[in-house]
Every structure is written in structure tokens, then in C-alpha cells.
Amino acid sequence: LTQKLLARTTPELEAIGAKVVESYKTGGLIFLQGELGAGKTTLVRGALQSLGITKPVKSPTYTIVETYNIANLTIQHFDLYRISNMEELELIGFRDYLTGYSLIFIEWPEIVQNFLPKANCKIKIDYHPEGREIIIYA
Numbered sequence: 001l002t003q004k005l006l007a008r009t010t011p012e013l014e015a016i017g018a019k020v021v022e023s024y025k026t027g028g029l030i031f032l033q034g035e036l037g038a039g040k041t042t043l044v045r046g047a048l049q050s051l052g053i054t055k056p057v058k059s060p061t062y063t064i065v066e067t068y069n070i071a072n073l074t075i076q077h078f079d080l081y082r083i084s085n086m087e088e089l090e091l092i093g094f095r096d097y098l099t100g101y102s103l104i105f106i107e108w109p110e111i112v113q114n115f116l117p118k119a120n121c122k123i124k125i126d127y128h129p130e131g132r133e134i135i136i137y138a
């Protein structure tokens with residue numbers, strides 16, 4: 001199932017994140033692709049806020065991963081931009097994050113794509129003259 005959407009504003013992009021995550025409230029693996037500044041973190045922020053996360057959703061650019069907890073769900077938000085190979089990912093215990101029932105968002109999955117499990121949902125964000133174009137492969 002492929003869906004193409006246009007987000008003219010940041011709040012519209014956040015709303016798309018909220019909509020997408022409705023299907024993954026019990027867990028899932030979600031990949032986000034798109035250039036620097038395309039809006040991957042913005043979409044995740046919308047998703048997490050819609051789930052009731054009240055702490056600020058920061059970009060995991062420097063920390064590689066940010067973790068959030070709500071009722072029955074552990075949520076991990078990865079940004080692999082600074083990772084250059086699978087060994088580096090293993091060092092931060094990446095495998096452990098993939099076990100159990102978690103909702104996992106991964107920005108820049110293409111960097112270690114061949115080592116990752118198949119995603120439940122892939123989201124691609126592109127610059128568009130009127131904002132951002134979002135393509136969702138579920």
C-alpha cells in the first residue's frame with residue numbers, strides 16, 4: 001500500500017506522523033528517508049506527541065538514539081547519520097533494541113540497510129515547491 005501526501009507546513013507534517021503511527025500503537029519498525037532537513041524528525045515528533053509523549057522530542061543526531069516510554073510501549077528513535085558501519089551500531093547495543101515489543105523509528109536506515117530487519121513502514125520525504133511530499137510504503 002503506497003500513499004502520497006503533501007505537507008504544506010510543519011504542523012501538517014506532524015499531523016501526518018500522528019496519522020501514520022495510529023497503525024503502530026502496539027509496535028513496529030518505521031524507516032524515514034529524505035535529505036538533511038527534509039522533515040524526518042518533524043514527522044516523528046508529531047507521531048510521539050500524538051501518543052502522549054510530553055517530553056521534548058529532540059533530534060538524535062548526536063546521541064544516535066532517544067528513548068521514550070509510555071504505558072505499554074518503549075519507543076526508540078534512531079538517527080544513523082553519523083554511523084558508518086554495522087560494527088559501530090553493534091557497539092551501542094543496537095541488536096538489543098530490536099528485541100521485544102517496541103516502536104522503533106530509524107532516520108537514515110540506508111546506511112546499514114542490509115543489516116536491518118524489514119520495516120513495517122517506510123516513509124520518504126522530499127522537498128516540494130509547496131512544502132514536503134511524503135510517500136508512505138506500508
Ligand SMILES: Nc1ncnc2c1ncn2[C@@H]1O[C@H](COP(=O)(O)OP(=O)(O)OP(=O)(O)O)[C@@H](O)[C@H]1O
Pocket residue numbers: 007008009010012013034035036037038039040041042043059061079081107130131132
Ligand atoms: N511542509 C513544510 N514546509 C516548510 N518547512 C517545513 C515543512 N515541514 C517541515 N519543515 C521544516 O523543515 C525542517 C525539518 O527538519 P527536521 O529536523 O525534521 O529534518 P530531518 O529530515 O530530520 O533532518 P536530519 O536528516 O538533519 O535529521 C524543520 O525546520 C521544519 O520546521
Ligand SMILES: [Mg+2]
Pocket residue numbers: 040041042059079107
Ligand atoms: Mg532528523
